Amino acid sequence: GDSVTQMEGPVTLSEEAFLTINCTYTATGYPSLFWYVQYPGEGLQLLLKATKADDKGSNKGFEATYRKETTSFHLEKGSVQVSDSAVYFCALSDGNNDMRFGAGTRLTVKP
C-alpha cells in the first residue's frame, strides 16, 4: 500500500542553519503530498503541499518540491529560527481520504 518514509530524528541545528528533512513515498497512483508541523502542545497544522509532479509548495520560508522521478518531497529551509522547533510530518493522500503520515522528525533549533 501507499506509504511515506521520512528522515529519522531528532535533528538539532543552530539558528540560521540550513535545514533538510528527507521524505520519500511509495504510491501506486499520483498522490498529493503534504508537510504538516506540530508545535509543542498544539495540533497538526498544514505547512505546505503539492498536488502534482514538479509542483513546489512553500510557506514561512519552507519549501518542498514534488519529485516524481525520485518519489521524494524533501523539506528545506535556508535559515531556521528557534521558533521552528517542532515535529514535522510528511504525508500523502491518494484522493481516497486515507492520508498516510510518516513517523515524524523532531527539530530543535538552538540559539
Next chain:
Amino acid sequence: DTGVSQDPRHKITKRGQNVTFRCDPISEHNRLYWYRQTLGQGPEFLTYFQNEAQLEKSRLLSDRFSAERPKGSFSTLEIQRTEQGDSAMYLCASSLVGRANTEAFFGQGTRLTVV
C-alpha cells in the same frame, strides 16, 4: 469558527472501562476523520465520515471501537473495554470536499491513558 475542537483533552481510565471522545469539526466541513497517534509515530488513519455516512474504516479499528456522526456535524469515538494498548493520542480532523476543496484541519487531540 475556532477550528476543530476535541473534548476531553486528556482522559485517564482503568482497563476495562468504556470511554467516549467528542470532536466538533469546522462548521462547513463535510468530511471528518479520526486518527490515532502513538509516541514517536505519525498519525494512523482510523475512519472517516462524509457528512453522516461512515465511508471507510481501517483494520486498526477493532470491534471495540465505534464512531458516529449522527447529524453530520460533531462526531464521537467510543472505545469499549479499554486495554493498555489503546493508550494514545486520538486526533480528529475535518475538511471540505466538493466544489471547493480544503486540506485537513486537525484538532489538538484527546490523550488517552489506560492504567
